[in-house]
Amino acid sequence: MHTGIFHDLDLNADGKTTSYLSVPFSIDRSPYFQVKVPVIRIRNGQGPSLLLMAGNHGDEYEGEICLARLSRLLEPANIHGSVTIIPFANAPAVMAARRRSPLDEGNLNRAFPGDAVGTPTQRIAHFLEQDLFPKHDVVFDLHSGGTSMEHLLCALIERQGPPEQFEEAKRLMQAMALPYGFIAENGAAAPTSMAGAARAGAIGLSGEFGGGGTATKQSMAITAQAIDNVLIAMGICDTPILSRAPLANQSMTLLKLESHEQAIYATRRGWFEPAVAVGDKVESGDVAGWYHDFERLDLAEETLHFRRGGIVLSRRLHTDSQAGDCLVQVGLLI
Structure with a gap:
């Protein structure tokens, strides 16, 4: 029961x-x-x-x-x-x-x-x-x-x-x-x-x-x-x-x-500004976005780069992010 x-x-x-x-x-x-x-x-x-x-x-x-x-x-x-x-x-x-x-x-x-x-x-x-x-x-x-x-x-x-x-x-x-x-x-x-x-x-x-x-x-x-x-x-x-x-x-x-290298993850608290849209084609090294620290206004935003090229598969909608959040992900073309 x-x-x-x-x-x-x-x-x-x-x-x-x-x-x-x-x-x-x-x-x-x-x-x-x-x-x-x-x-x-x-x-x-x-x-x-x-x-x-x-x-x-x-x-x-x-x-x-x-x-x-x-x-x-x-x-x-x-x-x-x-x-x-x-x-x-x-x-x-x-x-x-x-x-x-x-x-x-x-x-x-x-x-x-x-x-x-x-x-x-x-x-x-x-x-x-x-x-x-x-x-x-x-x-x-x-x-x-x-x-x-x-x-x-x-x-x-x-x-x-x-x-x-x-x-x-x-x-x-x-x-x-x-x-x-x-x-x-x-x-x-x-x-x-x-x-x-x-x-x-x-x-x-x-x-x-x-x-x-x-x-x-x-x-x-x-x-x-x-x-x-x-x-x-x-x-x-x-x-x-x-x-x-x-x-x-x-x-x-x-x-x-097939690989975690297809995604960019936050490693600390920050505010994510995307440089790409879902469906965009990107290459390795392209700018994925910028990561801002609202608690340290003296620090310039960090530029984030893709490690793998492909099609942008997903992106985080919430700008406010924590360590471990997936910010953006690409799918590799077959």
């Missing part, structure tokens, strides 16, 4: 079911409290299976909005096979508008493979990797830059799994038709959802679909298109479900993320 996760989903039943993943976690105001994570299951016979999830980080809204809407629109008659939708994977973080859960300070995308008797975030990660991921061909986890980061709109995969599975991951990533896609080299033991999907035998897909803790017309349209395109590329849907106005498909420029 006090460990693990409980649910009443029947993954083999045709039709549409809305339920909850229930995580027991005693709190001060409610000793028998359960974290409730909504889950929607749509199935129409045998066929490909896709798990769509958002809210891995609570302040990343494009995926949360799109999957909440998809859960209302998608019906068994629309699909061949099955779709599982978890619009708010770390529900406490979503409801608190935070990156991490307020219950345990858990970052779900650093919690895999999780722990069945751990904190709520650890239990959610464990259930996903051990119970849900293995029952799906593809796991598509939607992200954005969150409150503190502006991110290049791009699809994302990790170099995981056997070669044929990695090639299929690249095919599905390119099917999203975003302007950029990048491949992360995080390793098989990574604590991310995509590494967890690979360990479970599924293909992991992701993407960064916005940033700044908000949703825009562009970011919502691109997110909807990416979800529709994956559903169609997998043979689950024949026509778009989410896209209100179809966008022109774009050829994808591939990037890779």
Whole structure:
């Protein structure tokens, strides 16, 4: 009664079911409290299976909005096979508008493979990797830059799994038709959802679909298109479900993320002034920005330089920065 996760989903039943993943976690105001994570299951016979999830980080809204809407629109008659939708994977973080859960300070995308008797975030990660991921061909986890980061709109995969599975991951990533896609080299033991999907035998897909803790017309349209395109590329849907106005498909420029040298980190308190915009092409040695010390007005600002060339992938939105904050990052062209 006090460990693990409980649910009443029947993954083999045709039709549409809305339920909850229930995580027991005693709190001060409610000793028998359960974290409730909504889950929607749509199935129409045998066929490909896709798990769509958002809210891995609570302040990343494009995926949360799109999957909440998809859960209302998608019906068994629309699909061949099955779709599982978890619009708010770390529900406490979503409801608190935070990156991490307020219950345990858990970052779900650093919690895999999780722990069945751990904190709520650890239990959610464990259930996903051990119970849900293995029952799906593809796991598509939607992200954005969150409150503190502006991110290049791009699809994302990790170099995981056997070669044929990695090639299929690249095919599905390119099917999203975003302007950029990048491949992360995080390793098989990574604590991310995509590494967890690979360990479970599924293909992991992701993407960064916005940033700044908000949703825009562009970011919502691109997110909807990416979800529709994956559903169609997998043979689950024949026509778009989410896209209100179809966008022109774009050829994808591939990037890779393989080294900490691709980022510039703060090493002390300071105020960051960027010299570049997300999407700019830069060379090694180019000026990335300037770092100011408001507590020492007699000191000139420090000029920051890129160590690697590529495409500016992300930048910190908050000017006020602390030691350890990532200020700017580039993706290497493949």
